[in-house]
Amino acid sequence: MPENNFIKDIGEKTGTRRDVLTKGLALGVGLLTLEAWTSQRTLAASGSGQVSQGMAQIPTLPPPVDPWQEDVILVMQQDLKRALSKPLDQRHWGMVIDLQRCIGCQGCTVSCINENKLPPGVVYRPVLEETSGTFPNVSKHFLPRPCMHCDNPPCVPVCPVGATHKRPDGIVGIDYNACIGCRYCITACPYSARTFDWGEFYGDIVLGGPLPYEEIPSLEYGKVWVREAGKSPIGNTRKCQFCIERVEKGLLPACTDMCFGRATYFGDLNDPQALINRVRQNRQVNQLKSELGTHPSVYYLL
Amino acid sequence: MEQKHLAQRQTSQSMLIFGVIIWLVLFAFGLHGLYDRLAFDSLQTDMGSYIPWGLWVSSYIWFIGLSAGSFLLSTLVYVFKLKQLEKVAPLALVVALITLIMALLSIWFDLGHMGRFYGVYLHPNFHSAMAWMVWLYTAYFVLLIFETYFALRGSLVRSSFLPGIPGIFSRILTGGRQEALSEEEVRRDRRKVTTLATLGIPLAIAFHGGVGALFATVVARDVWHTSLYPILFLVGAFLSGGALFTGLIAFFWPKRDDYWQATVHLLGRVTLGLLLLEAVLTWAELSVPMWYGVGPEYEELRYMLFGPYGWVFWVVQVGLCTVLPLILLVAGSKSPRMTGWAGILVAVTFLSTRLNLVLPGLVAPELAGLPYSYHDGRLTYQYLPSGSEWQLLAFIISVGIALYFLAVKVMPTLTGRDVA
Known part of the structure; x- marks a missing residue:
């Protein structure tokens, strides 16, 4: 699929905004990792670990589509x-x-x-x-x-x-x-x-x-x-x-x-x-x- | 005495001329509708895709009800051996046959492709209530023809000596037979008639109850989708068929003797009972879904009762088809003329009952916003039968009337005339 030039152009023209976005993204990823880690600990503590192992065998669907990113x-x-x-x-x-x-x-x-x-x-x-x-x-x-x-x-x-x-x-x-x-x-x-x-x-x-x-x-x-x-x-x-x-x-x-x-x-x-x-x-x-x-x-x- | 007789003859002659003029007007009016239908297909109708069934489907169930009712009346003689109606029973069979032809014409003209009706015989889908209808009608049609023939064979042989058309007609149907039927032959014919009439009872109940089921099985239409519909259709058939026959005997039976008086009286009593039963069922049909003023059927039935065509229910169905005949039947129970008028009123205005069974199920949008989504004359929830639709109905009625008088003319024994 061709790269979305419209989004790319906007990104180049707004360098400072890009920095802010990068920092925000890093912070977001950090928070998500913390959330995932605490969730796992909670599951283990409640004895639900086996359920999540079984769930892993169920085939998963590809991620939902963002129509703004794909035609x-x-x-x-x-x-x-x-x-x-x-x-x-x-x-x-x-x-x-x-x-x-x-x-x-x-x-x-x-x-x-x-x-x-x-x-x-x-x-x-x-x-x-x-x-x-x-x-x-x-x-x-x-x-x-x-x-x-x-x-x-x-x-x-x-x-x-x-x-x-x-x-x-x-x-x-x-x-x-x-x-x-x-x-x-x-x-x-x-x-x-x-x-x-x-x-x-x-x-x-x-x-x-x-x-x-x-x-x-x-x-x-x-x-x-x-x-x-x-x-x-x-x-x-x-x-x-x-x-x-x-x-x-x-x-x-x-x-x-x-x-x-x-x-x-x-x-x-x-x-x-x-x-x-x-x-x-x-x-x-x-x-x-x-x-x-x-x-x-x-x-x-x- | 002679003067009185002469006056009576003059009156009946002027009535005949008046009748012929009315028939000619009806026929000419109807011919235009027939031309419209054949030349322009369904273009001249007021039906649309949201109200796809209208006057012709309603008149079809009206006529088919008349047929089933007349036939079931004849079974009172041929199966249940009711002596009083023995003389008039062959006429009931002929009326059943004629009204069946009228019903089939109505529904045939309603088809988008009239030339493809044979598809129901060649590749029927027996899941469809409509396919069953066509097959059952065909069986009923064949049965009626044979039953009528065997019921009339003896009198046809007697009529073969008559001069003119009645004689020719009788000779053709009996294969030119000259000697009268032997007692054994008469007994054999009676047995055949009884067997056919017995088979005809479940058949008539199946096809007319089935017409009700054709509507009742449609889950998409709240008003139709009730177990009461097949019963309503059946009782309506008994009533309208019985009423028509009462009217015919009261006005067109030539001998005004005690037998005639007693027969009209009996038929009047039967009509009265069925009229009361029909009224109870109509009350049940309307009161159950409307009692608490809520639910999907409520709005549709409310439209029927109090919408722009509410007069069809109140004036025609209640007034002319129920209350007035009830008064005539009760107050004039001893008068064959009053009883006859009650019968004619019920039989003619019964079309309103049929319209009120077909149309309310179609008047409400199945999805909110549908009436305003696409503007087109064929996509509205308004329907008033067009002139062309009425004209075609007039044509079918004029054909029915013509067939009746033709039948009575060529088979004088039908109306009790002695030709021996």
Whole structure:
């Protein structure tokens, strides 16, 4: 990974500050050593030494990531390469969204629309907004909501024709050509993560038909989908599929790639080295409506 | 006496003309809805992704309830040997068949890809309550056709001598048979009808209770997710089917004799009992989740009762579908006309009950902030059936009415006419 020149430049220009930092660091290390030494003595005195010996055999995760020191996009791309080298059923794609980093710009929503060529009425990743408090103590909260790709998805068993399915890599997908458009799955999703393609175009009002850019096909599930009346995906339920056609080519999902607040992490939940697992360390993690037993593959950092 | 008879004929003729005009208006209105549906798919509907089911799903469960109710009424004769309804039972079977066709049309038009319905037969997912529904309907449809045929075969043979369309129709269905059925054949047909009707009871309970289960098993929807739903659907089916049949016998049975009076009276009593049972279940459905004014279902049901469409509950469901029929059935228990009106009122306004079972489960956002996260006409929690949706429903109803009168016309024995 290239050295962070920005930090290096600042360091050279502020020599005196560097001295102060060095002294502070030395003092800190000294205090930590003292703390570690006293902790060991306390453990030995309480007879817990054996426990700590046993603990040493448990493999430890690499240190948590400091996103200011590593370019998370590049790290996640490396993670993708590692995951793609494994068989499909040994990967488990998942997402982590850091709510403290999300600024509610809705860039992920827009990039998703752009990637999947979404028509009116169809949205895969809206950013939910909630305002709490009263003036002057007001705060706004944002919650990007992709498909949760649940491990126990309520939308899969309800599909009368098996068009909605759980893939071995954790993705909940839809076979557009099998979907009959009954919308039972929409009612069954507790996250409202499914929307129906009613066949509308942005150009309908003015042109009475699609605008030129609406005729560009989407490439969902690695196939070419041109929206024409009576043909899929019109008349189908549609949803976020973690941009699997991009992921399988080593690219991150559009929302993750675009998120300039670096609030979205994507990767293989089965890989302990993956950034998606490292960022969850030492943070309070939540899943939406976990009490339903759906086991979502999307985690939120609070 | 002759003058009175002439006046009666004139009245019935003018009623017939009036009826035909109403039907033509309904049919023309409906044809436009059919054109909208076929030319523009689901574009002309007011449904969206947050309220993905609306009038057509509600009317589907309304019609399927009418079918199950009519069928179960016929089993009172064919399985439980209730003599009083023997003459009207074949008509109940035909009504069950027609309303089943109406239900299947409703749900077929609701599909995003109407041409792919066969997928449920080719690659069904039997974990899905909906897949079970389709398979059970198919079995019920086949059973109904055979049962109706065997119930009517004797009278069809007798009708084959009639002039015109009824005769042709009867000859086609009986393979041009001329001699009357032997006693042995009649007995054999009766046995077949009894067997099919007996098989039909669990089937009708399974598919209509199953429609309730289709909603009740959805864990994401608090209002739907209750064990009471399948029971509510079943009782609703008995009630609406019974009420429709009461109305049909009261107004369209040609012979106004003692038998007719006693039959309407009996059907009225059955409707009254079921109406009271339905009222108790509705009270349970609403009072349990709302009693303490807290909980996820509370807001949704409150919206149903006191929101902008609260009148559907108070005026239509309570007023026209419960209280007024109750008054008519109790105060006019001896009047076939009052009983008939009560039946028609319940059967027609029962759509409101079905709307109030489907929509409240969909009106509340599943996640806070969802209504304001993305602005689009299809991503709102507002739903009012569009003109096009009503038109298509009118088309289906006009098809049902046409099928009924066609059936009665080509099979005169259905309404008790003696053709021997």
